[in-house]
Amino acid sequence: MDTKSRILDEALTLFSEKGYxxxxxxxxxxxxxxKAPSLYKHFESKKAVFDALIQEMNNNxxxxxGMLHIQGNDAARDAAIYKNLSEDQLxxxxxxxxxxxxxxxxxxxxxxxxxxxxxxxxxxSEAYMKHYVDDPLSYxxxxxxxxxQEGVLHTENAEIxxxxxxxxxxxxxTACDRDPARxxxxxxxxxxxxxxxxxxxxxxxxxx
Amino acid sequence: MDTKSRILDEALTLFSEKGYxxxxxxxxxxxxxxKAPSLYKHFESKKAVFDALIQEMNNNxxxxxGMLHIQGNDAARDAAIYKNLSEDQLxxxxxxxxxxxxxxxxxxxxxxxxxxxxxxxxxxSEAYMKHYVDDPLSYxxxxxxxxxQEGVLHTENAEIxxxxxxxxxxxxxTACDRDPARxxxxxxxxxxxxxxxxxxxxxxxxxx
DNA sequence: ATTATAAGCTAATTTGGATTAGCCGTCAAG
DNA sequence: CTTGACGGCTAATCCAAATTAGCTTATAAT
Numbered sequence: 001m002d003t004k005s006r007i008l009d010e011a012l013t014l015f016s017e018k019g020y021x022x023x024x025x026x027x028x029x030x031x032x033x034x035k036a037p038s039l040y041k042h043f044e045s046k047k048a049v050f051d052a053l054i055q056e057m058n059n060n061x062x063x064x065x066g067m068l069h070i071q072g073n074d075a076a077r078d079a080a081i082y083k084n085l086s087e088d089q090l091x092x093x094x095x096x097x098x099x100x101x102x103x104x105x106x107x108x109x110x111x112x113x114x115x116x117x118x119x120x121x122x123x124x125s126e127a128y129m130k131h132y133v134d135d136p137l138s139y140x141x142x143x144x145x146x147x148x149q150e151g152v153l154h155t156e157n158a159e160i161x162x163x164x165x166x167x168x169x170x171x172x173x174t175a176c177d178r179d180p181a182r183x184x185x186x187x188x189x190x191x192x193x194x195x196x197x198x199x200x201x202x203x204x205x206x207x208x
Numbered sequence: 209m210d211t212k213s214r215i216l217d218e219a220l221t222l223f224s225e226k227g228y229x230x231x232x233x234x235x236x237x238x239x240x241x242x243k244a245p246s247l248y249k250h251f252e253s254k255k256a257v258f259d260a261l262i263q264e265m266n267n268n269x270x271x272x273x274g275m276l277h278i279q280g281n282d283a284a285r286d287a288a289i290y291k292n293l294s295e296d297q298l299x300x301x302x303x304x305x306x307x308x309x310x311x312x313x314x315x316x317x318x319x320x321x322x323x324x325x326x327x328x329x330x331x332x333s334e335a336y337m338k339h340y341v342d343d344p345l346s347y348x349x350x351x352x353x354x355x356x357q358e359g360v361l362h363t364e365n366a367e368i369x370x371x372x373x374x375x376x377x378x379x380x381x382t383a384c385d386r387d388p389a390r391x392x393x394x395x396x397x398x399x400x401x402x403x404x405x406x407x408x409x410x411x412x413x414x415x416x
Numbered sequence: 417a418t419t420a421t422a423a424g425c426t427a428a429t430t431t432g433g434a435t436t437a438g439c440c441g442t443c444a445a446g
Numbered sequence: 447c448t449t450g451a452c453g454g455c456t457a458a459t460c461c462a463a464a465t466t467a468g469c470t471t472a473t474a475a476t
Contacts, residue, residue: 003423019327021229024463038424040465112327118386119227119324125386133383160404163397167375174382175341178326178333189371196368200408211453233434246454248435 004042006032008056011049016109019116020050050117054124057110061131087198094169094194095187101173102183112177132173136166153201161201168193212250214240216264219257224317227324228258258325262332265318269339295406302377302402303395309381310391320385340381344374361409369409376401 001009010031014023025046026036043049101107111132118128141162147153148161155161172186209217218239222231233254234244251257309315319340326336349370355361356369363369380394 019227019229021227022328025465026463034423035425036463037426037465037467041423046464116324116327119320120230129383129387133379155404157400157404160397160400163376163379163401164372164404164408167379168371170379171341171371171375175337179337189368192365192368193371196363196365196372200372232432242453243455244433245435245437245456249453254434 003032003034007039007042007049008053012053012109012113015050015053015117016112020113053110053113057114058127060106087195087202090198091191091194094165094190098169098173098187098190102176102186108177115174115177132170136170137162140166155201164200165194165197211240211242215247215250215257216261220261220317220321223258223261224320224324228321261318261321265322266335268314295403295410298406299399299402302373302398306377306381306395306398310384310394316385323382323385340378344378345370348374363409372408373402373405 007028011023011028014028014031024036025039028049029036029039032039039049043052101111114124114128114131118125137159141158144153144162144165145158148155148158153161169190172182172190176183176186215236219231219236222236222239232244233247236257237244237247240247247257251260309319322332322336322339326333349366352361352370352373353366356363356366361369377398380390380398384391384394
């Protein structure tokens with residue numbers, strides 16, 4: 001990997017751990033194995049490194065997301081998969097989603113960096129909401145609606161059903177980001193959550 | 209209000225909006241109506257202002273929490289209230305919880321400050337998890353269990369039921385913290401959530 | 417071979433923001 | 447009435463961290 005990429009990589013790690021303001025240029029440089037002034041051969045400023053990361057994130061998001069059924073580009077294909085889904089398959093999907101989020105180092109570092117930076121910057125705040133709240137809800141909502149149409153799930157209000165599916169995942173995710181020691185427990189809870197979700201909505205339970 | 213308290217108040221506002229590192233001592237002072245050096249007549253350092261706020265937060269948490277049934281000190285009394293709860297009453301409780309969280313300026317600013325600071329400090333991270341994840345889950349879980357015993361709600365797994373109750377509230381709360389414009393919508397969603405929660409668990413729906 | 421460019425280094429320099437020094441008015445206690 | 451603590455101010459000072467200057471080496475193109 002060339003120096004410029006290494007700088008981005010180490011900066012991402014540091015920003016995601018400590019936040020932009022608490023990271024020194026010299027710290028990034030040291031991890032890359034160069035001195036701070038040398039970093040300026042590759043980037044105009046510390047801010048420019050950060051901006052490049054945000055740029056990179058925006059470029060890669062669609063790619064990652066499609067891969068994971070978080071928000072989709074090939075909705076029709078995904079929906080077909082969801083049509084006849086057993087409980088175990090549903091659990092597997094939820095687990096894969098959470099575990100990807102948690103373990104993919106790239107996604108994880110970006111998420112943490114963004115969640116911090118979003119507190120200071122309006123644009124980033126919108127990006128955060130889009131990527132981790134609105135898009136997951138809308139995409140998963142679409143899939144779950146297919147399952148409702150197919151008679152696999154039953155509800156009068158699919159939006160709330162989607163919230164009931166995703167909110168616990170979101171909460172577990174943010175909990176693990178703040179305290180990685182909770183991962184094992186989170187995966188167990190996730191499985192129970194989806195199992196119970198499936199029991200709750202798998203029969204005509206919430207209709208009047 | 210005396211100067212020292214005003215410093216704390218303005219510092220809390222600023223820290224909660226921009227994060228510790230992005231707030232200047234001169235900024236706090238200006239809002240209070242003094243010059244930066246004068247602030248040092250009241251606090252040893254910028255850090256000391258922050259620490260005093262954390263101190264204050266720890267002191268006040270039990271008080272606030274008890275007031276709101278988030279985590280309790282008079283569990284028996286609260287449980288009695290929950291014994292025979294109509295859907296509307298349940299909705300009101302959820303709404304009150306969310307609206308207090310959202311609108312009480314004190315609670316709100318502390319929460320935002322803590323959620324940011326928690327990314328940099330292990331102790332604060334633990335405090336955040338306790339106050340906004342573990343305590344609400346355990347206290348609300350206790351209340352919901354009473355409702356299960358009383359036959360108002362039905363479930364095999366009250367922990368997951370509690371997660372299903374609280375996770376959407378948590379998600380809406382953090383969403384509103386990041387984007388206050390979502391408040392109105394959030395309150396509507398909350399009401400629908402609790403209504404559907406009540407339908408889902410109000411009958412013997414998730415038992416095998 | 418020569419030269420230009422890329423990418424590193426050390427040694428400044430700059431800068432912004434926290435903190436200190438030292439002065440002044442007010443006011444309550446003796 | 448005077449003294450001393452309190453709380454404010456302006457004008458330094460300090461300092462860490464970002465950035466710039468200017469030198470050096472390697473490599474690749476002419």
